[in-house]
Amino acid sequence: MASAGYTKPEGTREFLQERLTFFAKWVFLIWGTLVGALLLMYTVFPSTSPRRLWTLYPFTLSALAVLGVLWFWVLRRMQLSVSALRAIDVAYVALIGSDFGLTAFLASDKGANMYSAFVWCVFLLFARALIVPGSPRRTALVSSVALAPLVAAAVAVGLLRPEDSSLPMSALVTGVVLFSATAVVLATLATGSSGSGVIFRLRKQVREAQQLGQYTLEEKIGEGGMGAVYRARHALLRRPTAIKLLPPNRLGEDSVRRFEREVQLTSELTHPNTVEIYDYGRSPDGVFYYVMEYLDGIDLEKLVKAYGAQPAGRVVHILAQVCSALGEAHRRDMVHRDIKPGNIILCTRGDVPDVAKVVDFGLVRELEQGGQSAHEIVSGTPAYLAPEAITDPDQIGPASDLYAVGAVGYYLLTGERVFDGKTAVDVCTQHVTATPVPPSERTDQEIPEALETLILACLEKSPGQRPSSADELAELLGTLDCAAAWTVADSKAWWQSYQRPSPAATDADTVSAEVLPAAERTMTVDIRAR
Template identity: 40%
Template structure:
């Protein structure tokens, strides 16, 4: 939850915190909230509230409950912030956003939010334990965060507080890493044209509150806190990626005032000065996120995903394609940062162009390619069969009176296409007529002259008689 005092951490479920809540009116371990959530232990305590682990009495489901301190709950700004977080998070369906399961009100009127319980560690904690991350891991985590932000931005929601402690690393059922974006409490809602919603005209900057985290605040927000659009989150992602690779901020300072000055006026530190092994193209992508003029900055998470893809592991392909499809950018606008360690730029452009094609068109192209390959295979088989069917009469006679030994008939040749490269003809279709050949080329019934073998059922889910590309569905 934003505003926590412990190193800006939002929710730390990796450490069992045994603290006295200090407020008689807040639920304690053992208490039952709303008649169904039994409090187990405290997960995090901050100046604004507390997060606890609880169990649903009937479902035995572990959940996280977020409460406001009673004094904070008396502030309309704090209540609005909590409600905004719940609404924004529940509206976004991406697997990369912590799910909101329920909301409720304590007997004295203070609201609370029920969220999914996460096991793992946030990226700030991971940096503290492991130090700078490998390039592929750091890029993969940012691309997963881009998935969540792509959906949020498409809905007119700007997070405004992207930082390592709000990127939580957990795992899927198969053990693969999964990033969850936390804390939409200070998210800004934009009208379709980009203007703020009425409730955002007076932002959540009341007495004692600071919106966002200074280290990750963009220059335009330093000048005007209401100047917010998706490029604000792009700036923050650039800062976070720099930190994941180096362990340091690109704008180091000892005081808040000097930090703000450096963000507004100084160029960012370069990643390769600390990590020479980082590809030059990746450094350029980070610097593009940190352009002080928003008009010169990477404009959206789709182009950011395109620029990071050459340095990502194979498991990130799904994230890149999803981000591209949600935001949508024309292929000619795709950035290419060719540098050491980058993949071929044309290959990148081709991949992302494919991601932008409609699903039906991609399926049609695959079908045409498969039919073409099948046709070529049949032509090759026909040529081989005709070649094997030639008789001895067609050969030139050997000189001299000697009699040639009788020639044994040749076995017919059968070409087999590699698995997965061709599909069998549709059921009920006529088999192509075989070329005329001598009796030596005939095969008894029961033998096989098939020019293909089936490669198994196509991948994907069947729907309405069609198989769908797994990447065609958005989270």
């Protein structure tokens, strides 16, 4: 289904214009060559020239010029709508058919011209059936339009110039009609079995496959290890959405069923700093999907990579919003388990700039696989994993999310991760055993001592030594002197200067997992390999 304002996918329009341009180019070149060859033949062999040659050629050359303009200046240089392209398709063959019909009538004193005009017109229709994508029904319609002038020419010759035909009028017209009908049927069959027909059907199937319930997929905006994210549009509502697809063949049916249960729980969260989930379901082929609000902004990973370490006041502003969102989830006994810069998106909401949105709640922990227990399997992003998530995944709780918040704050302040290593296991080992270097020692930017102390408190190895809750951490952030340093005016100024390279997806998978270092990627680690 599509809303009233929905247009056909851009890929369909581009493909049709490309094929129609190719067809128009070669028809123009071949027809121009044919006209030139006939002129040369009539000059060298005057006896073959029809009596009304100079009456015919002005129209033929004018028609050729129009076709050249349509190909060279219109199809090659303009971006046309699908309806405009379809109109040009009909106009092209109608103009050629009209010229062939006029040729058959004006050159009827040479009996072969009637039949040669038919042959060339049929060549044209078969070429179109092979090149231009379309349904068999449309091919039948366009072919009929092209051949109608030839049928009219046969009737006109029989009525007005019977002396030019060796056949009675009834036989001539009947033969032309039967010949035309056969040509239409063959061209239609060619469309159904040729490459253009197959392509048309395949592209139609792709469009139908892009329909998920009331949502039409428009553009892929991200893909990662768990699935792909698409920008989509509801059939009736005009607002854009983001849809994440989780195919069972990639994750396993058990994991998909668990994701479905967790999406149901996540959809109950209503905090303004939590991405809103609108809908979820399964496609006919078993792909689980859930529909989120579409966030046109930038995730924190891209923010730091593009703009470097962030001012302390802005970091406090962002972290306080994240903690506020986590507070609601923790009170409902939900743990995010994968807080990281890529799962926090900054955007503008209701003309309010610098709104942080937390995405992907509870969608990363995996069940037991291949006989390995939860104690042997660690799921998450190594650069932001709490020590207990590595040593005893069963003990993951709200404090694990707060550790990740501290690691995100560290990254925002310094542009560096808390720990780096050659492998994901190296990074995990450091989270368990190593002491973080204070952020102030890894950047030239001034970091208030109280903020640094709070960040390091979040990074304590023992969950009991971290802030007691997300709400407490949000409150502590709000009491810092630098909390007021980042103002609404600062936020508006930054967003006014921000140039969107492309719409941001509401998902950590915006950047393909294949191009991310292991420490930055949501993944599963076998800790027995240490």
